[in-house]
Amino acid sequence: MEVVICPARPEHEEVGRVAADVYAPYVARGGVIGLATGSTPLPMYRELRRRVEAGELSFANCTAFLLDEYVGLPRDHEQSYYQTIRRELTNHIDIDDARVFSPDGTADNPDEAGVAYDKAIAEHGGIDIQLLGVGTNGHVGFNEPGSSLGSGTRMKTLHPQTVIDNARFFEDDPNKVPHHVLTQGLGTISRAGHLLLLATGAGKADAVAALVEGPISASCPASILQYHPHATVVVDEAAASKLTRREYYEFAYENKPEWQQY
Ligand code: F6R
Numbered sequence: 001m002e003v004v005i006c007p008a009r010p011e012h013e014e015v016g017r018v019a020a021d022v023y024a025p026y027v028a029r030g031g032v033i034g035l036a037t038g039s040t041p042l043p044m045y046r047e048l049r050r051r052v053e054a055g056e057l058s059f060a061n062c063t064a065f066l067l068d069e070y071v072g073l074p075r076d077h078e079q080s081y082y083q084t085i086r087r088e089l090t091n092h093i094d095i096d097d098a099r100v101f102s103p104d105g106t107a108d109n110p111d112e113a114g115v116a117y118d119k120a121i122a123e124h125g126g127i128d129i130q131l132l133g134v135g136t137n138g139h140v141g142f143n144e145p146g147s148s149l150g151s152g153t154r155m156k157t158l159h160p161q162t163v164i165d166n167a168r169f170f171e172d173d174p175n176k177v178p179h180h181v182l183t184q185g186l187g188t189i190s191r192a193g194h195l196l197l198l199a200t201g202a203g204k205a206d207a208v209a210a211l212v213e214g215p216i217s218a219s220c221p222a223s224i225l226q227y228h229p230h231a232t233v234v235v236d237e238a239a240a241s242k243l244t245r246r247e248y249y250e251f252a253y254e255n256k257p258e259w260q261q262y
Pocket residue numbers: 036037038039040041067068132133134135136139140141142
């Protein structure tokens with residue numbers, strides 16, 4: 001696992017630039033890319049959009065799979081992840097909209113929809129790079145603490161903390177946040193070729209310390225990155241503030257040979 005700590009100001013834009021550098025080669029080769037929603041990826045999405053507008057990057061040959069979706073929100077609801085990813089990224093780049101897939105949160109049988117989603121990912125040859133945020137409680141996708149490490153895409157119940165964290169997207173009213181979601185499972189996420197996790201802000205410091213330096217455990221679902229052969233964690237100073245081996249991560253990054261890719 002490589003840990004990159006971004007010192008520059010404004011910090012979040014620097015995280016976005018470094019993350020875009022990690023992600024762009026997969027886009028350039030027309031890969032199968034995994035997308036995430038939430039606030040953390042937004043600086044990276046802004047940077048990717050800038051590169052497309054500048055003619056430096058094209059998504060024309062890419063296929064995209066989203067991490068998760070609320071169960072029961074219609075696709076045209078502005079907070080559905082179907083709409084969110086289009087608003088934040090895919091409507092502004094040259095990807096074919098028919099190739100932007102997300103779990104079907106409106107399906108009569110969400111578990112069958114989850115199985116179908118994993119099948120669709122496999123039929124496209126698997127995800128080359130999966131972008132991840134992390135919850136304050138260590139969730140990735142919406143795999144809350146206690147999720148099976150080998151799980152496939154299925155329905156999960158949000159942790160009350162996640163409901164509170166996401167209320168900001170629902171008029172600050174936790175009662176308006178759907179309590180069920182369809183999420184790529186930890187097994188699904190682990191099958192991606194490269195995992196890129198971003199975290200910004202002091203509120204993520206405990207989760208980052210647990211996922212990078214704690215035990216691999218269902219209690220911190222993001223700790224699956226430790227077991228993955230190719231994982232990159234890009235954080236800002238605040239999110240890195242509880243890492244005990246920070247000096248080593250910075251030393252390793254500064255001394256990274258030029259030929260070595262992310
Ligand atoms: C979003 C997702 C979640 C978020 C996480 C952090 O698709 O799967 O795991 O990445 O809740 O959210 P933010 O980035 O809003 O702090």
